Amino acid sequence: MTRHIKIFDTTLRDGEQSPGCSMNTSEKVEIAKQLEALNVDIIEAGFAISSKGDFESIQEISYAVKQPIVCSLCRAVKKDIEAAADAIRAARNKRIHTFIATSPIHMKHKLKMIPDKVLETAVESVKYAKSFVEDVEFSCEDAGRSEPTFLVRVLTAVIKAGATTINIPDTVGYQTPDEFGILIAYLKDHVEGIDAVDISVHCHDDLGLATANALSGVLYGANQIECTINGIGERAGNTSLEEVVMALKVREDQYQCHTTINTKEIMAASRLVTSVTGSEVQANKAIVGANAFAHEAGIHQDGVLKQRETYEIMDATMVGLSKNKLVLGKHSGRHAFSGQLNTLGYHLSGDDLNKAFERFKSVADQKKEVLDDDLHAIVSDEIYTAPEIYKLISFSVHSQSTGQPNATLVLENDGETMTHTSEGVGAVNAIYATIDAMIGEPVNLVDYIVHSVTGGTDALGKVTVRIRDGERLFKGNGSALDVLMASAKAYLEAVNKMLYFRSRPSSVKPYL
Numbered sequence: 100m101t102r103h104i105k106i107f108d109t110t111l112r113d114g115e116q117s118p119g120c121s122m123n124t125s126e127k128v129e130i131a132k133q134l135e136a137l138n139v140d141i142i143e144a145g146f147a148i149s150s151k152g153d154f155e156s157i158q159e160i161s162y163a164v165k166q167p168i169v170c171s172l173c174r175a176v177k178k179d180i181e182a183a184a185d186a187i188r189a190a191r192n193k194r195i196h197t198f199i200a201t202s203p204i205h206m207k208h209k210l211k212m213i214p215d216k217v218l219e220t221a222v223e224s225v226k227y228a229k230s231f232v233e234d235v236e237f238s239c240e241d242a243g244r245s246e247p248t249f250l251v252r253v254l255t256a257v258i259k260a261g262a263t264t265i266n267i268p269d270t271v272g273y274q275t276p277d278e279f280g281i282l283i284a285y286l287k288d289h290v291e292g293i294d295a296v297d298i299s300v301h302c303h304d305d306l307g308l309a310t311a312n313a314l315s316g317v318l319y320g321a322n323q324i325e326c327t328i329n330g331i332g333e334r335a336g337n338t339s340l341e342e343v344v345m346a347l348k349v350r351e352d353q354y355q356c357h358t359t360i361n362t363k364e365i366m367a368a369s370r371l372v373t374s375v376t377g378s379e380v381q382a383n384k385a386i387v388g389a390n391a392f393a394h395e396a397g398i399h400q401d402g403v404l405k406q407r408e409t410y411e412i413m414d415a416t417m418v419g420l421s422k423n424k425l426v427l428g429k430h431s432g433r434h435a436f437s438g439q440l441n442t443l444g445y446h447l448s449g450d451d452l453n454k455a456f457e458r459f460k461s462v463a464d465q466k467k468e469v470l471d472d473d474l475h476a477i478v479s480d481e482i483y484t485a486p487e488i489y490k491l492i493s494f495s496v497h498s499q500s501t502g503q504p505n506a507t508l509v510l511e512n513d514g515e516t517m518t519h520t521s522e523g524v525g526a527v528n529a530i531y532a533t534i535d536a537m538i539g540e541p542v543n544l545v546d547y548i549v550h551s552v553t554g555g556t557d558a559l560g561k562v563t564v565r566i567r568d569g570e571r572l573f574k575g576n577g578s579a580l581d582v583l584m585a586s587a588k589a590y591l592e593a594v595n596k597m598l599y600f601r602s603r604p605s606s607v608k609p610y611l
């Protein structure tokens with residue numbers, strides 16, 4: 100029997116800290132349900148003290164999932180720990196994850212604490228967390244740059260205080276695989292009581308080594324990996340769940356370890372996270388990139404057709420890719436529609452399902468075949484929207500080869516209908532200039548991407564925009580058969596999110 104490696108997913112906490120990846124409560128709950136379908140061991144649902152939204156999301160997830168442990172992050176501070184305990188109260192299985200920095204540079208400049216004080220605070224926090232729950236994880240933030248002898252002191256003390264998992268984060272992504280593995284081995288040899296607790300690794304991808312470092316940690320004795328779907332996370336991101344899980348599965352011979360992840364749910368999870376965050380996966384990304392299982396070269400195609408294993412180490416169906424892409428048409432009923440959504444990882448009901456089904460019918464009326472990718476676009480467009488502070492009622496665009504294009508939009512705001520016309524250098528620019536004039540400020544557009552969701556001239560066009568408001572990025576998606584309509588919807592969604600977030604209290608975000 101090989102060793103069981105626990106998968107601790109932090110898409111909803113560390114992943115959400117990626118620029119432009121903010122998610123609202125319903126989006127997070129949807130992702131949490133998909134993580135449950137993946138069968139992850141632990142879901143880090145958020146950082147309870149950081150904002151009201153984070154707190155509510157953790158609470159909702161605690162109600163929504165049954166099997167995985169629901170975890171909240173908290174600093175080694177009493178009120179943080181209380182907020183975490185409060186947020187996870189309803190969860191069937193719960194964990195508090197508390198952390199404090201242990202590297203000289205963090206202790207001196209960030210915490211302004213001497214090492215002995217850090218150790219004392221760590222122990223107090225673990226004891227306090229333990230008064231609320233049995234399952235307590237402790238992290239030494241920036242462990243990768245901490246003195247190993249100091250880590251031994253801190254970890255020995257927190258285990259004695261009741262920590263059941265100790266996490267070793269390479270917070271800044273500085274470690275190399277050998278170095279990190281040897282650190283884990285050193286701790287395993289020197290920390291008293293370590294054999295009775297879980298050893299976790301949390302790696303960042305600044306040097307492209309997150310997956311390699313996490314696997315090296317496992318080789319040297321770690322039995323929990325912290326990771327995210329699509330590898331999203333602070334800066335260059337985290338260890339990607341799909342990579343470590345598939346590496347352990349395909350090379351079980353090498354690692355002598357296994358996870359209990361249902362790998363057939365990987366693609367659905369990846370697409371759901373892409374759709375919610377608007378952050379596309381690069382085409383050549385391992386496991387979940389669009390090209391990961393595509394064979395361009397003729398000699399490869401020929402080989403794969405004759406015998407798949409000639410050029411493939413995994414079967415695409417292992418990660419939930421189906422070869423049969425055609426799904427639904429205009430005669431498909433609600434049941435077939437909802438069933439197909441389930442297989443794609445969306446579990447909609449009530450109003451959400453009705454809205455999505457209505458939209459599906461109108462797309463199916465205009466298009467012969469509705470493919471999986473169309474369904475992803477429909478769901479992300481219909482369900483994951485910010486409150487519609489400004490609502491698009493109608494628009495018309497006048498554009499010709501001579502003269503300036505102009506756009507006239509009718510929007511609704513607070514029950515009032517408003518109409519305005521502006522000129523622009525192009526049709527899309529004219530629409531955006533009109534919206535800027537109507538909301539009363541110029542919006543800082545940083546990205547405008549048009550994707551044809553499926554092939555053909557009758558394809559559903561999807562537009563993704565990102566706008567910047569100070570430090571924050573907001574993304575909007577819009578899909579429609581008319582790309583100008585999709586452009587207007589995408590821009591308004593981003594603007595609505597921006598206005599909505601401005602009205603919420605600012606949040607504290609840790610660097611873990």
Ligand SMILES: [Zn+2]
Nearest residue numbers: 113270333611
């Ligand atoms: Zn992190």
